[in-house]
Amino acid sequence: xxxxxxxxxxxxxxxxxxxxxxxxxxxxxxxxxxxxxxxxxxxxxxxxxxxxxxxxxxxxxxxxxxxxxxxxxxxxxxxxxxxxxxxxxxxxxxxxxxxxxxxxxxxxxxxxxxxxxxxxxxxxxxxxxxxxxxxxxxxxxxxxxxxx
Amino acid sequence: xxxxxxxxxxxxxxxxxxxxxxxxxxxxxxxxxxxxxxxxxxxxxxxxxxxxxxxxxxxxxxxxxxxxxxxxxxxxxxxxxxxxxxxxxxxxxxxxxxxxxxxxxxxxxxxxxxxxxxxxxxxxxxxxxxxxxxxxxxxxxxxxxxxx
DNA sequence: TTGATATAGGACTAATATGGTACTATTTAC
DNA sequence: GTAAATAGTACCATATTAGTCCTATATCAA
Numbered sequence: 001x002x003x004x005x006x007x008x009x010x011x012x013x014x015x016x017x018x019x020x021x022x023x024x025x026x027x028x029x030x031x032x033x034x035x036x037x038x039x040x041x042x043x044x045x046x047x048x049x050x051x052x053x054x055x056x057x058x059x060x061x062x063x064x065x066x067x068x069x070x071x072x073x074x075x076x077x078x079x080x081x082x083x084x085x086x087x088x089x090x091x092x093x094x095x096x097x098x099x100x101x102x103x104x105x106x107x108x109x110x111x112x113x114x115x116x117x118x119x120x121x122x123x124x125x126x127x128x129x130x131x132x133x134x135x136x137x138x139x140x141x142x143x144x145x146x147x148x
Numbered sequence: 149x150x151x152x153x154x155x156x157x158x159x160x161x162x163x164x165x166x167x168x169x170x171x172x173x174x175x176x177x178x179x180x181x182x183x184x185x186x187x188x189x190x191x192x193x194x195x196x197x198x199x200x201x202x203x204x205x206x207x208x209x210x211x212x213x214x215x216x217x218x219x220x221x222x223x224x225x226x227x228x229x230x231x232x233x234x235x236x237x238x239x240x241x242x243x244x245x246x247x248x249x250x251x252x253x254x255x256x257x258x259x260x261x262x263x264x265x266x267x268x269x270x271x272x273x274x275x276x277x278x279x280x281x282x283x284x285x286x287x288x289x290x291x292x293x294x295x296x
Numbered sequence: 297t298t299g300a301t302a303t304a305g306g307a308c309t310a311a312t313a314t315g316g317t318a319c320t321a322t323t324t325a326c
Numbered sequence: 327g328t329a330a331a332t333a334g335t336a337c338c339a340t341a342t343t344a345g346t347c348c349t350a351t352a353t354c355a356a
Binding site for chain 2: 002003004009012013016075079083086087088089090106108109113116117120121124128129130131132
């Protein structure tokens with residue numbers, strides 16, 4: 001089903017909440033808002049922090065705050081922070097893993113597909129994610145391989 | 149890492165081999181070509197068969213054969229045959245699973261992103277996957293959300 | 297200085313998904 | 327009739343994922 005993990009889904013929700021708020025929020029408050037347990041939210045927030053998407057403040061009245069505006073953070077940024085590089089196959093992420101030499105001309109094409117998907121996700125900001133779906137607009141432009 | 153499963157990867161390889169060959173191939177011969185065990189190849193081939201991408205012939209000198217030309221089968225077709233509908237989140241595949249009402253305006257956007265990814269994959273045929281990566285061409289057009 | 301509160305980091309457990317294997321039934325060619 | 331091949335089902339081992347817990351450290355306030 002080509003899906004992102006639950007933790008990545010939480011990460012998007014957390015980032016949307018944080019960018020909405022603008023100010024600092026504790027892990028507890030955030031966990032309440034997205035309806036997950038506090039340790040789970042904490043786990044995701046730690047990853048977002050080490051990826052540089054949010055900054056953390058320890059101690060009493062500490063918490064998390066976004067580093068950039070909602071328009072400057074993409075869905076791809078958040079996915080990459082939790083799941084690592086966006087790649088659809090092992091061999092498109094790391095070279096040398098495909099033992100089937102004859103078929104390895106597929107690898108380049110997989111890389112191109114992965115890049116296309118990554119770009120699609122990079123074009124969507126958290127601000128757009130948080131906004132309601134606009135009506136009467138073509139959802140997305142179609143991507144084509146081998147576009148001239 | 150937003151990846152497809154190994155079995156889906158096998159499915160792409162199997163379909164490429166079958167479209168290359170054009171004629172019928174046994175599960176054993178196919179397993180040899182893509183370097184997996186015969187039962188594993190068989191498992192994938194059964195799914196491809198029930199999805200209508202290949203037709204199967206039982207009995208001695210039986211095997212599998214593609215139903216359409218390589219240019220008429222997309223990567224999305226093969227992925228969908230193995231993994232089901234292409235959707236990045238649970239809620240974009242099935243409605244009513246998101247318990248966070250306030251955040252559910254994200255759902256529509258997830259659906260649009262999933263559609264974009266699905267379209268990108270639908271635009272790539274097996275013929276293109278099997279071909280070497282062309283040089284001096286822009287890899288892919290960029291997808292944008294909210295494209296006018 | 298002390299206590300309360302909060303994140304950092306790591307380890308651990310449970311649940312789920314995936315990948316692979318085995319077995320039996322059925323079909324077909326020779 | 328026999329051999330060869332797919333169909334279908336069930337099963338197991340492993341890997342991944344999700345979630346929890348514990349300790350250390352930092353900060354604020356009384």
